[in-house]
Amino acid sequence: MRMKPQDLSWLEAIRQRGRLNDEEKKSYQRLLTGFQGELSFDQLWEHFLGNKFECLDDVTLDYHGDVSQMDKIFKDGNIVYLADIKNYQGNYVYENNALKIGKTIFANDIIEQARRSRRIFTRLFEDYQLPLEVKNVIIFINEQGRINLCDELPEIILNYEEIPSWLMSLRGHIQTNQNLSWQELIKKYQIPHYGTNRICTTERLKSLKKGVHCAKCGSFSLNSKRYVLECECGHVEVKQMAYLRTNCEYGVIMHHLPLKRSEIIEFFEEGYSADYIKNTLIKYFIPIEPNKKDGKYQNFGQPFDYWFKEDSRHFEKLEKRKNWHSDF
Ligand SMILES: [Zn+2]
Missing domain, CATH: 3.40.1350 (Trna Endonuclease; Chain: A, domain 1)
Incomplete structure (x- = not known):
């Protein structure tokens, strides 16, 4: 890849x-x-x-x-x-x-x-x-x-x-x-690629738009259903994937620091469930110090597709949630 x-x-x-x-x-x-x-x-x-x-x-x-x-x-x-x-x-x-x-x-x-x-x-x-x-x-x-x-x-x-x-x-x-x-x-003799030298300051992070955007058109006005997020452009994304993608996006922006639970919750902003964010972190991300429970996770600083490229089969299954019917 x-x-x-x-x-x-x-x-x-x-x-x-x-x-x-x-x-x-x-x-x-x-x-x-x-x-x-x-x-x-x-x-x-x-x-x-x-x-x-x-x-x-x-x-x-x-x-x-x-x-x-x-x-x-x-x-x-x-x-x-x-x-x-x-x-x-x-x-x-x-x-x-x-x-x-x-x-x-x-x-x-x-x-x-x-x-x-x-x-x-x-x-x-x-x-x-x-x-x-x-x-x-x-x-x-x-x-x-x-x-x-x-x-x-x-x-x-x-x-x-x-x-x-x-x-x-x-x-x-x-x-x-x-x-x-x-x-x-x-x-x-192969070495890793050069990472970015760019740093997003705390002030800049604060100025960025919060929430989840559509993976296709970028719109932030998404309609949240039980298992999926729907966009006006017609794109439908499984909720778990959207949360993971957004977590990773935060990780890219703040690649120089560990993922911090409290900051990620702020990054999603209101309308998105803090519990769901917490559970996503527990399920998919690696705590820096497992015994400390300080809400800090390893940050690979890469978009979702690269971060989880080894787990593609798991996510193919998750994609099927798109077909789960729900009236919520
Ligand atoms: Zn869209």
Whole structure:
């Protein structure tokens, strides 16, 4: 499962309930566009290749202090491809070792960044004597984006319409007798993603809109029935899921602190049952000090889908409550 950067989840959660400043708005757009680009490539990958290749998504590698981040890594024959996915709009030119749009030169040179990653991965495989070649592939996933190359480059650079035929040209997995697989080796040096540095102050938290919002349209005026919350847009959510989702949203916003029961009750505000919130915390969250009963729970700082991704079967069952009839 490709996960959103925590920075994006944080901005999304604040945006849902309050205002972003100009810098936050820009970052939100940039992160969202980047993430959507990665999802679009995953779809093409799935469509053309299915399960033909094993791949690693969103890898942050730390090899002896050299850190590199890749959107997708996969192996074809003896070549390991490091894929960078760029969701850029507009006409780009790569000329004299610089990426330009119009006359503006990009400060962060995507080609040089890719080469740096290639050097790190090459050294890793060499040090472990895996006979693998490392190649960069830079993918312009946006249909409204193009790159024209004026320089001869050893990297593979694909415009949107070139992606399908390139994917189809990959040959597929070849069995090799290596004691250590390339994925295991990469995982050995994989580090967690950078979390967000953004902090929501107590004052800002107070200014945010309270309550549960519709998971689909964002509206806060929901009609509470016995088992479900109904929105005017037609979306129906099982109550337990809505409470969990909102708990997690609080966790994202206040990712730097433990979940605190009293604050979460305030976050839901009136109209939502404090007992239901308490029971949800007891049932699904891990107390920091089980003997203390101080209402503090571990905070993973992630949206519901990621926080509980291991429990998807339990939640599929819970979803069935949608069909429980009730006149309440
Ligand atoms: Zn709605």
